[in-house]
Amino acid sequence: MARAKELGVTRMVFLGDIVGYNADPCALIDRIGELVASNKAIAVIGNHDEAVFKDYRNRMNANANAAIEWTKSQLSASQVQFLKDLPLIVNEENICFTHASAHNPEEWNYITDSMSAWLCAQSSGKIYTFVGHSHEQALFYQSAVGKLIRFAPHPGDEVPVMRHRQWVSVVGSLGQPRDGNPEACFAVFEPESEVLTFHRIEYDQFTAAEKVRRAGLPEDLANRLITGN
């Protein structure tokens, strides 16, 4: 967040899965809740957030389930209510934000290829769609034939994203990026200059992992923070 401020970010968007992997769910919800309440941020719900108040036992692996059970035990009723009140999808004039895909968002489909990106862009109908869910950063762009093509962005490069074509951005995750690099992922969009920059940033993944361990969460979750896998 400090880095985002440095970059001159005026509004933050949290694309879901606020809880479910980390050892600070209460602090995170309170912090994000504050930002949302003061209109400095928007947040959408992710599948792990939903798992806190819905029965997900058959839909997630043992580690994720264990983490959810632990998270439930930590949260207060009002914190759970905050998660319940999160919207599934936020649509603005040109931009759509959702956790998984604008195409049947409640099904939590992953955007991994041209087809899933195309479905998402078609459903959102917006110029820009931003999603999380998949942990790896990707930018899908509409080619001359309408098809969406996957591009692996290079961190820090300003990519011109002009309004006459559709773009679907998978911004990656703040922890467990799954690409072997433990650095946290985020992206900064500047609507006026039509520029999108994907970022990777170092954070103290060792402390984060230690907290996960101390909270008694599965060892694997802690390890993934450190290895980035």
Next chain:
Amino acid sequence: MAIKTDIQAVDDIFQEGKIVDGFLLGPEVHRGGMASLFSATKEGIDMPILLKIPRVGRDQPVESLIGFETELTILRALKSPHVPKYLGSGNMATHPYIAMERVSGHPLEDLIKEGKKFSIDEVIHIGADLAQAVQSLHAQDAIHLDIKPENILIDDKGKLTLIDFGLSHHSRYPDLLAEEMRKGIGSAPYISPEQVVGVRSDSRSDIFSIGVIMYEMLTGALPFGNPQTMGGLRKRMWAQAFPPRAIRKEIPRWLQEVVLRCLESRAADRYQSATRLRQVLRDPESVVLTERSERVEPLSFWEHLKRWIRAAGYEPSPSPRPSMTNLDAPLMIAAIDTRQSDEDLRERMQTTAKNLLNAYPESRLVCISTIAGTPTYEGKQESQTASGIVRGHLVQLMEWAKPLKLPPERISYHVLEALNAASRIVEFAKDNDASLILIGASHKMPNKVTPWRTSMTKIVEEAPCSVHIVRT
């Protein structure tokens, strides 16, 4: 596709005398199918400016817009003395333009159209400069993909600039022309076989285009004509260009070898990097002559038929990342202190050089030695004259390299005159796009340790490439 066509007619916004984002528009200097060019000035920018405005709006080709977007993305990212400087751009939806440095000079196209007969030396010179300009793009992971005489500006001093990046590719940005339905976009005479089948990520495509241009300058003819159909374009996948020496006798064999190698249908058979191409053009002795240099007649009907059948299954070679090609065919510099008498170090440096050369079959070694300067007043003996001193050093370098047993095309020797050896070595590495500098550090130099150390530090700090320090 979702391209808006209701963009305000750009003609209303861009007119002589109007000011757009601080740019004061001068007269229109060119109007083409895809874009108009205006000269311009802006306070605070003390170079001539060119505004490129795409032909967008109703009834305009969609390509002009994609080309504009591509050029904007890539020009903005490039830094090269052979590319116009990017100076700003306007909003795509309201007033699209790209402002760039207005480079002086005339397109090579003009000279060709005038029917100029290029001397062999001129062709070699332009070819080498072109290779250098192209290398500056490849080093930044960009590929031009539309190298043609129209897009090459040459000024009075011979400085060469590449323009028009509307079809280019940059591996750090989304390729907006990828998977384009129409294959083989670009200029028919100059595009490579792999571009014909839609490959947009091979830097060796630019090498092919340089080959076409050199062929054209040498012979006045196009090696594969100017086909207007897909079938005609595919011909370059199997046909062999008519040997240039059959058209113009005075072309040296080595130059025919170089040009025909650039024109190989498989990218893997061409020079693998523009740097390598530049090196062979500047150092003809390093060219290995093959059957290509001997050709005097076109292929027989049967030979062509065989090649045609092979091409039916044409598979483009896998494309390496542009900036990596130079690493596969690296130029390595061994900085040798000929005054050095440390036998262990000498042996260790030789072994290191040998191992590195073995690892990269296409690599080359340049042995250099620096001397402080040659005497103005020459002595009577040969060993005291300038040429004698240089020759003496050359002999020592050759002696040094003898155990490596390298064929002559993989090694060369240079004695550089310089007051500051380190700066000169760094400069030499830059000029030649070297990938590695090999230097030795001895522990057996009690007196001269300090100056040698500072000079080594300087090389390590300022070298444009890796530096390998060999220790005993």
